[in-house]
Amino acid sequence: MAAIIQGIGAATALTSANSLDTKKSFFSNSRRSLSVGAERKGRTFVVRSDGHLSYGLNGRGRRAEQLITNAVAAKEDTAAASTSSKPGHELLLFEALREGLEEEMDRDPAVCVMGEDVGHYGGSYKVTKGLAPKYGDLRVLDTPIAENSFTGMGIGAAMTGLRPVIEGMNMGFLLLAFNQISNNCGMLHYTSGGQFKIPVVIRGPGGVGRQLGAEHSQRLESYFQSIPGIQMVACSTPYNAKGLMKAAIRSDNPVILFEHVLLYNLKERIPDEEYVLNLEEAEMVRPGEHVTILTYSRMRYHVMQAAKTLVNKGYDPEVIDIRSLKPFDLHTIGNSVKKTHRVLIVEECMRTGGIGASLTAAITENFHDYLDAPIICLSSQDVPTPYAGTLENWTVVQPAQIVTAVEQLCQ
Amino acid sequence: MAASASSFAANKFLQPINSTRSIDNNKKTLLGNQLKDSSFFLGSAKKLYMKKPFSSQNSKSRSNGVFAVSEVVKDKKLNADSSLSNLLITKDEGLELYEDMGENVWFVHLYNGQEAVSTGFIRLLKKEDSVVSTYRDHVHALSKGVPARQVMSELFGKTTGCCRGQGGSMHMFSKEHNVLGGFAFIGEGIPVATGAAFTSKYRREVLKEADCDHVTMAFFGDGTCNNGQFFECLNMAALWKLPIIFVVENNLWAIGMSHLRSTSDPEIWKKGPAFGMPGVHVDGMDVLKVREVAKEAVARARRGDGPTLVECETYRFRGHSLADPDELRDPAEKNHYATRDPISALKKYMFENNLASEAELKAIDKKIDELVEEAVEFADESPHPVRSQLLENVFADPKGFGIGPDGRYRCEDPKFTEGTAHV
Numbered sequence: 001m002a003a004i005i006q007g008i009g010a011a012t013a014l015t016s017a018n019s020l021d022t023k024k025s026f027f028s029n030s031r032r033s034l035s036v037g038a039e040r041k042g043r044t045f046v047v048r049s050d051g052h053l054s055y056g057l058n059g060r061g062r063r064a065e066q067l068i069t070n071a072v073a074a075k076e077d078t079a080a081a082s083t084s085s086k087p088g089h090e091l092l093l094f095e096a097l098r099e100g101l102e103e104e105m106d107r108d109p110a111v112c113v114m115g116e117d118v119g120h121y122g123g124s125y126k127v128t129k130g131l132a133p134k135y136g137d138l139r140v141l142d143t144p145i146a147e148n149s150f151t152g153m154g155i156g157a158a159m160t161g162l163r164p165v166i167e168g169m170n171m172g173f174l175l176l177a178f179n180q181i182s183n184n185c186g187m188l189h190y191t192s193g194g195q196f197k198i199p200v201v202i203r204g205p206g207g208v209g210r211q212l213g214a215e216h217s218q219r220l221e222s223y224f225q226s227i228p229g230i231q232m233v234a235c236s237t238p239y240n241a242k243g244l245m246k247a248a249i250r251s252d253n254p255v256i257l258f259e260h261v262l263l264y265n266l267k268e269r270i271p272d273e274e275y276v277l278n279l280e281e282a283e284m285v286r287p288g289e290h291v292t293i294l295t296y297s298r299m300r301y302h303v304m305q306a307a308k309t310l311v312n313k314g315y316d317p318e319v320i321d322i323r324s325l326k327p328f329d330l331h332t333i334g335n336s337v338k339k340t341h342r343v344l345i346v347e348e349c350m351r352t353g354g355i356g357a358s359l360t361a362a363i364t365e366n367f368h369d370y371l372d373a374p375i376i377c378l379s380s381q382d383v384p385t386p387y388a389g390t391l392e393n394w395t396v397v398q399p400a401q402i403v404t405a406v407e408q409l410c411q
Numbered sequence: 412m413a414a415s416a417s418s419f420a421a422n423k424f425l426q427p428i429n430s431t432r433s434i435d436n437n438k439k440t441l442l443g444n445q446l447k448d449s450s451f452f453l454g455s456a457k458k459l460y461m462k463k464p465f466s467s468q469n470s471k472s473r474s475n476g477v478f479a480v481s482e483v484v485k486d487k488k489l490n491a492d493s494s495l496s497n498l499l500i501t502k503d504e505g506l507e508l509y510e511d512m513g514e515n516v517w518f519v520h521l522y523n524g525q526e527a528v529s530t531g532f533i534r535l536l537k538k539e540d541s542v543v544s545t546y547r548d549h550v551h552a553l554s555k556g557v558p559a560r561q562v563m564s565e566l567f568g569k570t571t572g573c574c575r576g577q578g579g580s581m582h583m584f585s586k587e588h589n590v591l592g593g594f595a596f597i598g599e600g601i602p603v604a605t606g607a608a609f610t611s612k613y614r615r616e617v618l619k620e621a622d623c624d625h626v627t628m629a630f631f632g633d634g635t636c637n638n639g640q641f642f643e644c645l646n647m648a649a650l651w652k653l654p655i656i657f658v659v660e661n662n663l664w665a666i667g668m669s670h671l672r673s674t675s676d677p678e679i680w681k682k683g684p685a686f687g688m689p690g691v692h693v694d695g696m697d698v699l700k701v702r703e704v705a706k707e708a709v710a711r712a713r714r715g716d717g718p719t720l721v722e723c724e725t726y727r728f729r730g731h732s733l734a735d736p737d738e739l740r741d742p743a744e745k746n747h748y749a750t751r752d753p754i755s756a757l758k759k760y761m762f763e764n765n766l767a768s769e770a771e772l773k774a775i776d777k778k779i780d781e782l783v784e785e786a787v788e789f790a791d792e793s794p795h796p797v798r799s800q801l802l803e804n805v806f807a808d809p810k811g812f813g814i815g816p817d818g819r820y821r822c823e824d825p826k827f828t829e830g831t832a833h834v
Contacts, residue, residue: 156605
């Protein structure tokens with residue numbers, strides 16, 4: 001559909017993907033704007049996640065009482081400087097996704113990939129690079145540009161025993177498949193009285209990129225979140241990208257995995273051992289005492305950028321990457337609220353009917369008595385994402401706004 | 412019967428355009444077919460086409476282009492002597508078809524008039540083969556073997572329904588019988604059917620299950636054929652040679668929209684060759700003709716030779732649904748089709764060929780009446796779903812409801828099981 005335009009949008013990604021050895025990334029792009037600087041620094045905030053290994057092979061089987069320990073990660077903002085002597089291996093986020101996908105394809109021959117340019121081209125952001133030569137054209141299926149139909153085809157394949165991973169070349173294109181995602185992905189298990197399962201993963205790049213224009217810079221979480229029967233997760237680090245990809249593929253539920261166009265080239269050292277994350281669980285990014293900051297996807301890095309300033313100003317914020325956009329991990333979130341009594345939500349989603357709005361409602365409903373101040377929700381503006389870099393930056397939440405909001409909350 | 416199947420040569424289908432042929436040759440082929448097939452079978456249709464503005468060309472091609480299949484069937488009929496081997500069906504098959512068509516007449520989006528299509532196609536399938544239908548799905552479910560009791564109970568919204576009362580008249584499913592729905596929006600079932608066909612190919616070629624020859628049938632109407640999903644899936648199915656049969660039940664009306672007012676070229680079957688697959692037009696009021704076409708299409712799909720598009724020209728005797736006042740259709744048109752009732756036609760055929768006696772068919776009628784009555788009784792007496800069922804089946808893995816404030820999965824909450832949890 002809009003693939004030609006997408007091609008232009010993807011050009012940055014391709015450039016960087018093709019120059020892996022030089023370790024160039026989006027962030028060295030000369031069109032860099034304010035937020036890019038944040039992004040670059042943000043890279044150093046990637047949380048070392050080796051401690052999560054205790055999840056075991058299948059996070060979904062875990063018992064509830066283990067949740068507390070599992071949600072806790074290292075507190076220090078250790079720079080992700082890595083050397084080859086350390087355990088694990090270093091890769092970029094898109095490579096982590098690919099690694100997860102490849103492991104699952106090796107593990108289960110029913111796992112297949114379908115989408116536009118996922119095969120010979122290797123995916124617009126190279127998440128499926130090299131898979132078609134390895135697994136063949138049928139398992140890594142290049143589809144015609146027919147979003148609604150190939151998504152529906154994935155659903156039909158899932159009903160009859162396969163586990164398709166459906167890539168939206170850009171998440172925005174999946175609006176063309178909205179009927180299939182909503183009516184069929186979300187409802188068929190229910191309307192069939194539980195007879196048919198739809199174990200599909202729908203994934204792709206979304207979010208506000210770098211001057212990609214309104215249609216390619218969509219914040220779709222709000223559109224998808226009220227579909228019954230669908231789970232939604234957003235990845236933000238190479239570690240959780242791989243773990244969530246694997247968990248989503250193994251889940252018997254339809255899962256939408258949100259990736260962010262600007263995070264594909266994040267680098268992190270991840271374990272060599274196999275791991276699978278829990279789809280329903282939030283990730284503690286930085287434990288703190290004064291205020292709970294709930295965020296996900298790219299905004300995690302804006303928050304961590306702001307956290308640095310906040311720490312310098314004497315605040316001790318607790319940062320949680322909610323990761324599971326639907327359902328919310330109310331346990332991890334609740335524990336934090338009970339500790340800090342103040343909540344700031346930072347999201348890239350639309351303000352109206354967005355994830356933040358739902359999160360605000362859920363917290364008010366469940367933890368109102370623990371709150372010492374009204375929840376503040378910083379969302380992106382309810383405007384079509386502007387093309388101009390200046391306007392685009394004002395559309396999404398910037399670190400300075402986060403600092404101001406925390407100061408206001410903690411008055 | 413095997414004899415008739417094999418004598419029904421593939422070259423009677425309009426073959427897809429071969430990419431190696433020149434355009435001129437293609438023209439010749441198409442023209443040749445039109446010249447050969449000089450009959451048409453639906454008088455009323457012709458009348459309607461004549462009404463169409465600026466399309467004398469079209470109406471001509473419609474009447475000339477009616478497909479070879481009916482011709483084959485006709486020839487066979489004419490040549491048939493009284494010996495059973497030359498008939499289109501055996502006695503047992505005839506009785507089975509009659510019974511299945513008899514069962515198919517009821518329900519919400521009524522199917523009266525179109526019985527020959529569902530019966531003619533689906534009775535040829537194996538249990539492993541899949542069927543995808545629309546909101547007129549109860550009939551396809553019945554033809555595929557879902558017990559009438561379960562179908563009726565589903566209509567009643569009872570727990571004994573094939574979907575536990577969670578699907579309803581427009582969302583019938585049966586995993587056991589591979590009925591994949593039950594799609595209430597126009598066209599959305601076609602991609603799902605294409606996916607099921609993709610699985611067959613995948614199992615054969617990727618999972619190396621050499622004996623997987625399962626086929627999928629997608630049923631939909633003339634209105635759907637103007638929807639993008641129809642075209643998108645014709646393309647993909649032909650592209651990958653998927654074992655699928657696209658069955659158009661052209662009843663000439665999409666609720667109140669005449670097929671001729673909505674479609675630039677009303678001959679839907681022609682869209683098959685345009686995508687590289689055979690397109691067939693068949694008299695959808697004649698179960699035996701439908702069956703002959705279906706046999707060939709199923710065989711083709713099983714062989715791995717790819718999809719077929721079949722346009723069955725049929726008619727619904729009643730309005731679109733129970734809510735349709737049915738004010739737009741010309742009484743003359745309705746009367747014309749009423750005389751072509753597929754069940755009466757089969758009855759007549761069986762009598763004329765000494766395949767069944769009046770008494771035998773009466774016995775089937777009685778059996779069907781009893782079956783329907785029994786199904787209604789069963790459904791009526793079946794329990795309504797209780798509240799504890801409310802939250803079941805939303806997620807295949809109920810952990811999808813997430814982790815509650817207490818750190819436990821919500822689905823572990825007793826209130827969840829009771830159906831009273833707030834999710």
